[in-house]
Every structure is written in structure tokens, then in C-alpha cells.
Amino acid sequence: GQQLNQSPQSMFIQEGEDVSMNCTSSSIFNTWLWYKQDPGEGPVLLIALYKAGELTSNGRLTAQFGITRKDSFLNISASIPSDVGIYFCAGHWRDDKIIFGKGTRLHILP
Amino acid sequence: GAVVSQHPSRVICKSGTSVKIECRSLDFQATTMFWYRQFPKQSLMLMATSNEGSKATYEQGVEKDKFLINHASLTLSTLTVTSAHPEDSSFYICSARDYRGRETQYFGPGTRLLVL
Numbered sequence: 001g002q003q004l005n006q007s008p009q010s011m012f013i014q015e016g017e018d019v020s021m022n023c024t025s026s027s028i029f030n031t032w033l034w035y036k037q038d039p040g041e042g043p044v045l046l047i048a049l050y051k052a053g054e055l056t057s058n059g060r061l062t063a064q065f066g067i068t069r070k071d072s073f074l075n076i077s078a079s080i081p082s083d084v085g086i087y088f089c090a091g092h093w094r095d096d097k098i099i100f101g102k103g104t105r106l107h108i109l110p
Numbered sequence: 111g112a113v114v115s116q117h118p119s120r121v122i123c124k125s126g127t128s129v130k131i132e133c134r135s136l137d138f139q140a141t142t143m144f145w146y147r148q149f150p151k152q153s154l155m156l157m158a159t160s161n162e163g164s165k166a167t168y169e170q171g172v173e174k175d176k177f178l179i180n181h182a183s184l185t186l187s188t189l190t191v192t193s194a195h196p197e198d199s200s201f202y203i204c205s206a207r208d209y210r211g212r213e214t215q216y217f218g219p220g221t222r223l224l225v226l
Binding site: 031043045090096101102 | 114
């Protein structure tokens with residue numbers, strides 16, 4: 001079945017640094033979604049990408065839908081403490097279901 | 111934006127009892143809702159897909175008699191964990207797909223279940 005490989009698994013950065021994470025798959029997707037999950041909460045949608053090559057920003061966040069439809073990246077610029085959390089990529093192909101990556105855990109060092 | 115609520119947010123119950131969790135889409139109609147389970151430090155695991163007015167579709171390995179799903183309206187789906195046991199303790203999260211067709215799911219805040 002389809003799988004998403006999300007990397008890195010975790011990141012330790014200084015406040016103010018930029019962050020980059022990505023997801024790849026051996027299969028193509030029609031939609032890529034990026035979510036953030038805080039401890040004890042449900043995932044919150046950050047960015048949705050619907051077209052190959054699409055580059056979308058949401059404040060300090062930027063995400064792109066790879067041209068091959070098999071990958072996507074998420075960048076966070078000038079990180080702040082509230083960016084701490086787990087970031088999940090998710091892809092949708094045909095049926096209603098979406099497939100999640102295993103997540104990237106972001107830590108910000110004081 | 112699309113808002114999904116879940117109730118209760120936390121529940122503690124004795125082994126053998128049943129627990130019902132509600133998932134509501136507050137500002138949009140959801141023909142399809144999804145139920146996930148998440149263990150600590152792991153990704154979300156899809157349990158079942160709930161379609162309004164029809165039977166839920168369960169993922170492989172998920173017992174449909176154990177996890178009863180009802181999707182009675184376009185804004186409400188319920189998950190009932192029957193005869194709960196300690197191994198059912200987990201974080202249960204629902205999501206709803208906006209009926210207008212975009213393949214985007216909006217998640218509820220989750221329900222923490224602890225079975226003693």
C-alpha cells in the first residue's frame with residue numbers, strides 16, 4: 001500500500017532558525033496536507049496543497065507540492081517557541097482516506 | 111475555518127463498561143467522518159470511515175463489534191467503545207471531510223480514554 005516517509009523524525013533548533021521538513025512517497029498523491037499537533041490536542045491543518053508544483057504560504061510557513069506528485073516540503077521561517085510540536089504530512093489519493101507520515105517532532109532550544 | 115468538536119475531552123471508566131464519544135462538525139456538513147486512534151509518540155492510526163446514513167467501513171484489524179460507529183446526521187458521528195478494557199486506553203480523534211469535496215480533513219480536539 002501507499003506509504004509516506006517523513007523526515008527528519010525530530011529536530012532540535014535554536015529560536016529564530018529556519019526549519020525544513022519533507023515527505024516522500026513511492027506513489028503519487030492528488031492532495032498534500034500539513035498538520036501540526038500539540039500535546040493532548042487534535043491535529044490542526046496548516047496548509048493544504050491541491051496541485052502539483054503549487055507553492056503556498058501561511059504566515060511564516062511555506063509548503064510545496066512536488067512536481068512529480070510524490071513529495072512535499074514544509075518550511076518554517078524564524079522559528080518561535082510556539083512552533084514546538086509534532087508536524088504531520090498527509091496525502092490523499094483516490095478514496096476518502098488520507099495517509100499520514102510518522103511525524104516530525106520539533107524542539108526549540110532555549 | 112472548519113471547526114470540529116469532540117465530547118467528552120477526557121473519560122475514565124471501569125473495565126467492562128461502554129463509552130460513547132461524539133464528534134460534531136460545527137460549521138459545515140460532513141458526509142464523511144473518520145475515527146483515529148493515537149498511541150503516545152506515534153502517528154494517527156485510522157480505525158474506520160463513517161459515512162452518513164450507511165454502515166461504517168472498518169480498517170483491517172479493527173473489531174466492528176468492539177468499536178460501534180453511528181453517523182446519523184451530516185454533522186454528528188459517534189464512536190462507542192463497548193466493554194472497554196485497559197488496552198483500549200488511548201487518544202481517540204475524529205475528523206470530518208467538508209462535503210464540498212476538497213480532500214481536506216479537519217480534526218477534533220481528541221478524547222483521552224483511560225480504562226481502569
